Amino acid sequence: MAKMTPEPVQVIKQRRDVALRRLVASIPYVNFMGIYFERRGDELTAIMPFRDDLVGNPALPALHGGATAAFLEIASVIELTWSTLWNAIENDHMAPDDIEIGKTLLMPKTIDFTVDYLRSGLPRDGYARARINRAGRRYASVSVEAWQDNRSRLFATASGHFIVPQVVT
Amino acid sequence: MTEASKDAAQALINALPHAKALGMRFISSSEGEVTMEMPYDPRFIGDPATGVIHGGAVYALLDTCSGAAVFAHPDHKGATATIDLRVDYMRPAAPGQPIRATATCYNMTRTVAFVRAIATDTRDDKPVAMASGTFVTGI
Numbered sequence: 001m002a003k004m005t006p007e008p009v010q011v012i013k014q015r016r017d018v019a020l021r022r023l024v025a026s027i028p029y030v031n032f033m034g035i036y037f038e039r040r041g042d043e044l045t046a047i048m049p050f051r052d053d054l055v056g057n058p059a060l061p062a063l064h065g066g067a068t069a070a071f072l073e074i075a076s077v078i079e080l081t082w083s084t085l086w087n088a089i090e091n092d093h094m095a096p097d098d099i100e101i102g103k104t105l106l107m108p109k110t111i112d113f114t115v116d117y118l119r120s121g122l123p124r125d126g127y128a129r130a131r132i133n134r135a136g137r138r139y140a141s142v143s144v145e146a147w148q149d150n151r152s153r154l155f156a157t158a159s160g161h162f163i164v165p166q167v168v169t
Numbered sequence: 170m171t172e173a174s175k176d177a178a179q180a181l182i183n184a185l186p187h188a189k190a191l192g193m194r195f196i197s198s199s200e201g202e203v204t205m206e207m208p209y210d211p212r213f214i215g216d217p218a219t220g221v222i223h224g225g226a227v228y229a230l231l232d233t234c235s236g237a238a239v240f241a242h243p244d245h246k247g248a249t250a251t252i253d254l255r256v257d258y259m260r261p262a263a264p265g266q267p268i269r270a271t272a273t274c275y276n277m278t279r280t281v282a283f284v285r286a287i288a289t290d291t292r293d294d295k296p297v298a299m300a301s302g303t304f305v306t307g308i
Contacts, residue, residue, distance in 0.1 A: 026217050027214070027215060027216075027217065027223070028211060028212050028213070028214040028215075028217065029212065029213050029214060029215050029222075029223035029225060029226060031212075032212040032213065033225070052186055053186045053187055053189070053190040054186070054187050054190075055185070055186040055187060056185050056186075056187050056188070056233075057185075057248070057250075058184065058185070058186065059248075062250075063187075064185060064186070064187035064188065064229065064232075064233075065229075065232045065236070065250070065251040065254070066187060066188075066191075066225075066226075066228055066229025066230070066231075066232040066233055067187045067229065069225060069228040069229065069232060069254070069256075070223070070225025070226065070228060070229055071225075073223070073224050073225040073228065074223070074225055077215075077224075101216065101217050101218045102216075102217065102218020102219070103218075106218075107215070107216045107218065109258070109261075110224040110258045111257070111258060112255060112256065112257045112258065113224060113228065113255070113256050113258075114253065114254070114255040114256075115228075115251070115253060115254055116252075116253050117250065117251045117252060117253065120250065
């Protein structure tokens with residue numbers, strides 16, 4: 001039996017990046033907040049560049065608690081959706097161009113979300129990574145941590161529960 | 170509440186850049202209780218298939234309203250900041266409708282304020298979301 005030539009790495013990367021871009025670009029609130037994602041393999045880092053309109057306390061200044069919460073919730077929702085999409089795309093069940101929210105992809109729904117504010121958010125870019133602790137057929141439990149200048153000095157952590165996203169093929 | 174004091178409360182909200190960016194409006198307040206509203210805006214959509222507002226925007230409204238309730242408590246001194254806040258999302262907010270939040274600061278110690286908040290849309294029978302949290306006080 002002839003050995004199949006492996007797919008070029010650039011083709012694989014391109015497919016993953018297009019899928020991620022398509023997902024993120026289709027959610028207006030993610031764009032409103034100026035949040036974007038970087039990818040290493042299947043690992044995502046959410047980035048929220050500092051902007052004056054994310055401030056809640058102009059005297060300090062400090063990020064608004066609501067902006068921090070939104071950042072962490074977006075990081076969690078995208079992580080959960082991405083992990084579902086990843087399987088569909090890697091196993092060739094779906095092409096990136098087929099991603100259409102409401103048709104081929106049903107977004108997760110937040111059941112509850114709890115943020116711990118560990119220190120005030122500085123007027124700097126924020127970074128966040130979410131971890132899926134468990135995803136069953138219906139529910140998922142996700143935790144997420146966020147930092148700014150120092151990876152070891154978290155400024156907020158959060159955990160939440162979600163109705164899991166569905167890929168419809 | 171006089172129109173002048175309502176304008177003063179709205180000015181306090183507008184001084185918070187992110188609350189202003191989300192278009193939050195002051196509605197009313199009494200001792201330890203504040204009601205605020207956030208308009209529907211297509212930029213806040215979290216699920217493009219349904220047009221439902223992202224949970225993060227609802228969270229921001231509940232957090233702002235809760236912090237304001239701490240300020241409205243007669244025993245509060247100084248500034249405030251959220252220690253933790255949990256939001257339960259009971260149902261999607263109706264697309265096209267503003268979301269109204271009422272927060273109550275129901276207990277206050279020398280250092281910690283305890284707050285509950287509820288968010289509704291114009292279908293008033295069932296809440297959209299509820300929150301409970303703790304805030305820094307006396308700093």
